[in-house]
Amino acid sequence: EPEVTQTPSHQVTQMGQEVILRCVPISNHLYFYWYRQILGQKVEFLVSFYNNEISEKSEIFDDQFSVERPDGSNFTLKIRSTKLEDSAMYFCASLSGTANTEAFFGQGTRLTVV
Amino acid sequence: QQQVKQSPQSLIVQKGGISIINCAYENTAFDYFPWYQQFPGKGPALLIAIRPDVSEKKEGRFTISFNKSAKQFSLHIMDSQPGDSATYFCAARRYSSASKIIFGSGTRLSIRP
Structure with a gap:
């Protein structure tokens, strides 16, 4: 079964450093999304x-993203310049865009900013 | 108006019992209501979804009940099993436009053996 793949699974970074989270969407999909989930909270749309x-894009997705x-x-x-409050699980999702389709989510990248 | 409100925050059910999670929305432009199941350390996975042209959808032990006039929908898990222990999110979006998904706040379900 096709799946969305995210790397790395866990990233620890110093505050102020740049991070790049990577996603490989399902190959024939046309729409791509990033969501964020702060520990224990709901999943929030980013872009x-x-x-x-x-x-x-959401209000969260400011010039740093x-x-x-x-x-x-x-x-x-x-x-670009991580803050402590950027610590969260980041999920990538993709959707094919054809009729009767659903978004598929990756396993997520846990970002920890220290 | 973009919010999806979900309750309860947590739920404990005995094995074999019925788990019920409720959600409400405000934006009448939403026309697709999925439920996601999330295990620790994993991404949300689609469990079951409904469009507002039907009042109920059943897939195995999972049923969505939908009340369009009240703008409410609920997930029922029949014969709940320990393997159902997870966090459940209701959600809503505009189906045709591939728009963003608005998630509820989540319900942590624990099934006691």
């Missing part, structure tokens, strides 16, 4: 990406 551009699809397979989330 959606379609046709090589951001289609929607960026997304990119550098090649035909990877979808990345970059945090």
Whole structure:
């Protein structure tokens, strides 16, 4: 069964450092998303990406965040200067865009900012 | 208006019992209501979903009841098993536009043997 793959599974970084979280969406999918889940809290939308551009972003997704699809397979989330409050699980999701489809989530990257 | 409200926050059910989780939404533009199951350290996985043109959908032991006029929907897990112990999120989105998913706050379900 096709799946969304995220790397790394766990990233520890110093406050102020840049991090890049990587995702390989399901191959024929056209819509890509990043969500965040702070420990014990709900899953929050960060950004959606379609046709090589951001289609929607939340208030959380400020200038410190960026997304990119550098090649035909990877979808990345970059945090330029991490803050303690960026510590969370980050989930990538993809959706095919055809009728009757559902978004599939990756296993997540646990980001710990120290 | 974008919120999806979920209750209870946590739930303990005896093995074989019925687990019931409730959700309510405000935005009438939402027309797709999935439920996700999440195990510790894993991503949310789609469990079952419903469109508002039906009032109930059943898949095995899992049933969604949907009340369009009240803007409420619920998940029922029949014959609950220890393997059902997980966090459950209700969610909503606009189906046709591949829009973002709005999640409820989650319910931590524990099934006692």
